[in-house]
Amino acid sequence: MRFFELMIELYLEAKMTIAEQSRATWLELTFDEVPSLLRRMREDAESVLGAQDMRTGRITGSKERATLPYRVDAADDADELWSALVEFAREVEERTQNPAPRPVREFVRSGRLGPWALPSCTPREAFTAGQDVARYLKACAHQIAHDGAFNDAPDQTAALVRKMRNRYPNTPPPARRYLNRPCPTCGERGLHLAVAGDHLIVRCEECRDRWAFEEMFP
Structure with a gap:
């Protein structure tokens, strides 16, 4: 009887590990979007206003x-x-005790209270700052996925990244993460990880078939 109980415990532990791995990778892929998003936003923010707005020099709704x-x-x-x-x-730094990157520490040392506006910078500098923060969050992704005390903070942050990604569709996508295995449908080696809303999926770039992460890694 104890043998079967141990087998069930090992099975549940394995399933939990797969679920955590799926969530951690989902977070990593989401944060991969951040550097290019910030650069695109800064580029768009610096773009010249339309000719009509420049001629009038007037903000909509303003008399000045x-x-x-x-x-x-x-x-x-x-x-x-x-x-x-x-x-x-x-919050991640506080819970994991992993030192946050320089862009975050500078805000903490300054004593500023949120919200924290992106400092005046070039698109390249915005990309670098986003890269530093994204690299940190990805390095902590497994701890974030394992620690339920974060509540809905990871989901809210990821949802905002996805919302901005949809708002700026011309943002260059990050490099795909390919799997070293053939596609079960077409046999080609085009499987890669992808984000579909709140879930991590596996997609084939050749035949466009797709699977839940848990289906490919039972």
Whole structure:
């Protein structure tokens, strides 16, 4: 009887490990989007206003003339995403005791209270800052997936990244993570991991078939 109980325990432990691995990889793929997103937002924010707006020099709804140096919506989106990332990274640092990267520590040392706007910077600098924070969060992904005390903070942060990704569809996608195995459907080696909403899936770039992560790694 004890043998079967041990087998059940091992089975449940294995299933939990797969679930945690799936969630951790889902988080990693989501945070992979951050650097290019911040760069795209900064590029869009710095884009020249339309010819008509430049001629009038007037903000919609305003009676005063004022030339805007940025596209306000893109700048606001960058600030919103950056603030959420800094807030989440601070929580991750507090719970895991893994030192946060320099861009996050600078905000903490400054004594600023959130929300934290993205500092004035070039698109390349925005990419680098996003890369630092994304690298940190990906390195902590397994701990985040394992620690249920984070509650819905990881999901809220990931949801914001996905929302911004949909809002800026021309953002270059991150490199795909391919699997070293043939596709069960077409036999080609085009399987790669992908995010589908709140789930991690495996997709074939050749035949377009797709599976839940747990189906490929039972």
